[in-house]
Amino acid sequence: MINDYPQVVTIAGSDSDGSAGMQADLLTFFEKKVYGATIITACVAGNSYGIHAFANMTPEFINQEFKDLADDFKIRAAKTGMLADSTIINLVADNYEKYDFGPLILDPVIITKHGDLLLEQEAYDTLVSRLIPLADVITPNFFEAEKLSGIDGNEPDFQVKAAQKLQAMGAKNVMVKGRHDSHEQETVTDYVLLEDGSSFEITGPYFSTTHKNGTGDTLSAAITAEIGLGKSVEEAIRSAKKYVDACIQNEIEVGHKFGPINHWAK
Template identity: 65%
Template sequence: MTNDFPQVLTIAGSDSDGSAGMQADLHTFFMHHTYGASVITACVAGNSFGIHDSVSMPVSFIDNEFKDLAEDFKILACKTGMLADAELINTVVKNYKQYDFGPLVVDPVIMTKHGNMLLEQAAYDTLKTELIPLATVLTPNFYEAQKLADMEINSDDDTMEAAKRLRALGAKNVIIKGKHVAGETDVVKDYVLLESGKDFWIEGPYYHTEHKNGTGDSLSAAITAEIAKGTSIEEAIRIADDYVDKAIKNEIEVAHKFGPINHWAK
C-alpha cells in the first residue's frame, strides 16, 4: 500500500564528508528501518580536518522542499539539526506548523561539544522562543543545556534542575547529554526527563577515540525513527542511546583526523 512504510524527515544541513548533518541522519534512519527524506537547509564543504566553506539555502527553496514532501509523503516524525540564522529558523517553524509531519525532535545545534558558540544571538533567541516550544523531544549537549537553562551544571542535581528549566521552555521531553572530556571522563551520564514527570539516567563508558563526529545528529535521528515506528518516547531514547554507544565503541576507519561514528555497528 502507498505510504505504509514508516517515513521520517531530517531538516538539516548537508555535510560533504558524510560524518554529520543530513548524511548522518539518513544513515541512522536506514539502520532503524525507516525511509528518510530531507529538507536541506545549508551545504557545508569540509572533511575530517575541519569545515572550509558553507552556504545557506534560499528560504523560498526550503518552502518548496516542505511543500513537495507534504504533497507526496506521509512523514510520521521529523527532526532538526543545524539551522544557521533567525530567518531560516522562522521558515522551518512556519512550515512545521503548516504541515503534519508528526512529532518533532529538536537537536539544538547551539554549541559544540567543546563549548564553542555556533549561532549568532538573534538566531539563538529565535531557536529558544520559537522552535524549542514545538519540540516533542529536546536533545542538548552539556554546554547547550547550560546555555538554554541559563545556569552552570556542576552536579547531578544541577542537571536535573536544568532539565526542568528546559521543560519550562516548552519542550515536552528532554535528554541532556552528559559532559565528556578526554582525560577527565570515565563514565558518561545522560539525564532524561519525560513529559509524565518520570526521570532516569543512562550511563555508559567514555570511549577514547577521535571518531565521534555526528553523535548528536545520530542520537536525535534514532529517536525520530523509533517514534515514527510507534515506539514510546522512553524506549526510543533508550534504543537511540544504545545505538550511538555501539557506533562509538566499534570504530570505523574512515578519514584521517576527526572521523565519523560507525553507523553499521550492532
Template identity: 60%
Template sequence: MLNDFPQVMTIAGSDSDGSAGAQADLNTFLARHVYGMSVLTACVAGNSYGIHASHSLPNAFIDTEFQAIADDFKVRACKTGMLDDAAIIETVVANLKQYDFGPLVLDPVIVTKHGALLLEDAAFETLKAQLIPLATVITPNFYEAQKLTNLTIETPSDYQLAADQLMAMGAKNVMIKGQHTENQTIISDYVQLADGQQFWLTEDYIQTTHINGTGDSLSACICAGIAKGASVEAAIRTAKKFVYTAIANPIAVGHRFGPINHHANF
C-alpha cells in the same frame, strides 16, 4: 498500503564528508529501518580536518522542499539539525505549523560538545522562543543546556533544574547529554519525560577521535523510534545504545576527526 512504510524527515545541513548533518541522519534512518527524507537548510564543505566553507540555502527553496514532501508523503516524525540563522529557523517553524510531519525531535545545534558557540544571538533567541515550544523531544549537549537555561550545571540536581526550565520553555521531553572531560571513565546522560519519569543512561566513556555525527545520529534514532510507534522512553533508550555501539566499533574513515560507525548497527 500507500505510504504505509514508516517515513521520517531530517531538517538539517548537508555535510560533504558524510560524517554529520543530514548524511548522518539518513544513515541512522536506514539502520533503523525507516524511510528517510531531507529538507536541507545549508551545505557544508568539510572533511576530517575541519569545515572549509558553508552556504545557507534560500528560504524560498526551503519552503519548496517542505511543500514537495508534504504533497506526496506521510512523515510520521521529523528532526532538526543545523539551522544557520533566525530567518531559516522562522521558515522551519512556519512550515512545521503548516504541515503535519509528526512529533519533532529538536537537536539544538548551538554549542559544540567542546563548548564552541555555533549560533548567533538572534538565531539563538528565535530557537528558544519559536522552535523549542514545538519539540516533542529536545536533546541538548551539556553546553547547550547551560546556554539555553543560563545555568551552571555541576550536580545531578542541576541537570534536573535545567530540564525543568527546558520543559517550561515548551519542550515535552528532555535528554541532556553529559559533559566530556579528560580522564573520565563513564558518560552519563540525563532524561526527564513528560510523564514525570527521570533517569540516567550511562555507558563506558570511549577515548576516540571518531565521534563526528554523534548528536545527529542520536536524535535521528529517537525520531525513527517514535515513527515506528515506540514510546519516547523506549526510543531514547534505543538511541543511546545505537550511538554507543557506533562509537565502540570504530570505522577507519578520514585522517583526523572521523565519523561514528553506523554500519555496526546493521
C-alpha cells in the same frame, strides 16, 4: 497501501564528508529501517580537518521542500539539525506549524561538545522562542543545556534542574546529555525528563577516540526513527543511546583527524 511504510524527515544541513548532518541522519534512518526524506537548509564543504565553506539554501527553496513532502508523503516524525540563522529557523517553525510532520525531535545545534558557540545571538533567540515550544523531544549536550537553562553546569543536580527549565520553556521531553570532554572519565550519564514528570538516567562507558563526528546527529536521528516506528519516547531514547554507543565503540578508520562514528555497528 500507499505511505504505510514508516517515513521520517531530517531538516538539516548537508555535510560533504558524510560524518555528520544530513548524511549521518540518513545512515541512521537506513539502519533503523525507516524511509528517510530530507529538507536541506544548507551545504557545508569540509573534511576530517574542519569546515572550509558554507552556503544556505534560499527561503523559497526550503519552503518548496516542505510543500513537496507534505503533498506526497506521510511523515511520522521529524528532526532538526544545524539551522544557520534566524531566517531559516523561522521558516522551519512556520512550516512545521503549517504541515503535519509528526513529533519534532529538536537537536539544538548551538554549542559544540567542546563548548564552542555556533549560533549568533539573534538566531539563538529565535530557536528558543520558536522551536523549543514545538519540540516533542529536545537533546542538548552539556554546554547547550547550560546555555539554554542559564544554570551553571557545576551546580548540584545540574542535569535535573536544566531539564526542568527546558520543560518549562515548552519542550515536552528533555534529554540532557552528560559531559564527555575529559579523557580521564570512565562513564557518561545522560538524564531524561519525560512529559509525565517521570525521569531516568542512562549511564554508559566513555570512549576515548577522535572518531565521534555526528554523534549528536545520530542520537537524535535514531530517536526520530524509533518514534516513527511507533515506539514510546522512553523506548526511543533508550534504543537510540544503545545504538550510538555501539557506533562509537566499533570504530572505522575514515579521515585523517576527527572521523565519523560507525553507523553499521550492532
